[in-house]
Amino acid sequence: MSNESDEEFFKLWMSAFQESMEKARQRTSSFEYEMQQHLYKDFASKYDKAISLESYSGPSKIAEKINDLVFDKNIKILDYGCGTGLVSEYLIKFGFSEIDGVDANQEMLNLAKAKGTMNKLILGRNDEGLKKISSNEYDIVCSAGTFFLSATHPGTECFREICRTIKSGGYFILLTKQSYLSCSYVNWSIVEELEKEHVLEIVSKEPYEGYRKHFPNEQDTQSTGIIFTFRVL
Numbered sequence: 001m002s003n004e005s006d007e008e009f010f011k012l013w014m015s016a017f018q019e020s021m022e023k024a025r026q027r028t029s030s031f032e033y034e035m036q037q038h039l040y041k042d043f044a045s046k047y048d049k050a051i052s053l054e055s056y057s058g059p060s061k062i063a064e065k066i067n068d069l070v071f072d073k074n075i076k077i078l079d080y081g082c083g084t085g086l087v088s089e090y091l092i093k094f095g096f097s098e099i100d101g102v103d104a105n106q107e108m109l110n111l112a113k114a115k116g117t118m119n120k121l122i123l124g125r126n127d128e129g130l131k132k133i134s135s136n137e138y139d140i141v142c143s144a145g146t147f148f149l150s151a152t153h154p155g156t157e158c159f160r161e162i163c164r165t166i167k168s169g170g171y172f173i174l175l176t177k178q179s180y181l182s183c184s185y186v187n188w189s190i191v192e193e194l195e196k197e198h199v200l201e202i203v204s205k206e207p208y209e210g211y212r213k214h215f216p217n218e219q220d221t222q223s224t225g226i227i228f229t230f231r232v233l
């Protein structure tokens with residue numbers, strides 16, 4: 001084989017390889033996402049009990065944050081990744097009542113619906129549920145324990161759509177485990193872009209201790225949670 005045909009063959013092989021890798025990545029990620037959603041589906045009815053055993057603080061902490069931030073109890077709130085509706089239960093205790101939820105998992109939403117703490121419940125993965133919502137609909141979008149949990153959970157790619165649903169001057173409040181922020185799949189450059197475009201600004205980043213207990217097999221020994229408050233411009 002001449003050098004030229006070697007080169008041609010290598011190019012063809014590389015392009016076929018890239019194409020098959022791309023397909024494999026897509027298959028892997030949709031497979032992992034399906035596995036993740038199966039886990040939530042099978043686990044849904046036991047979720048609230050399990051969460052209380054592990055002393056997960058997300059729902060109470062985020063509701064406290066919202067209560068400290070706003071005085072008006074009639075504001076419209078969207079809980080992104082609402083799961084079984086734990087955040088709404090705390091918000092109700094503080095006197096908020098205009099709460100909608102969005103989540104990718106129908107079983108989790110069914111349990112949330114049965115609690116009767118939220119009005120509209122919207123099904124959708126990542127920003128698919130958000131796309132069903134009109135612009136400037138909410139005063140606050142909040143999210144606890146959903147962002148950055150794994151590569152198949154929502155990431156900053158959803159931020160633009162979230163901001164679109166929030167009124168100018170409203171807030172996006174995100175609570176997560178601090179250590180998740182250093183995972184390779186977290187793309188913070190999207191936040192920087194949105195800041196440059198004057199879509200949002202970061203008002204505060206508040207770490208706190210006691211996100212939840214560690215799991216016995218967990219390597220990450222940190223238990224620091226973090227609450228981001230973004231203002232939509």
Ligand SMILES: C[S@@+](CC[C@H](N)C(=O)[O-])C[C@H]1O[C@@H](n2cnc3c(N)ncnc32)[C@H](O)[C@@H]1O
Nearest residue numbers: 081082083086104105125126144145146153154
């Ligand atoms: C750990 S639960 C947290 C639920 C609730 N926020 C809480 O604090 O109890 C994470 C939720 O994210 C949802 N979820 C996972 N991946 C998602 C995705 N890609 N898009 C939208 N929701 C997703 C799951 O269905 C689940 O209800």
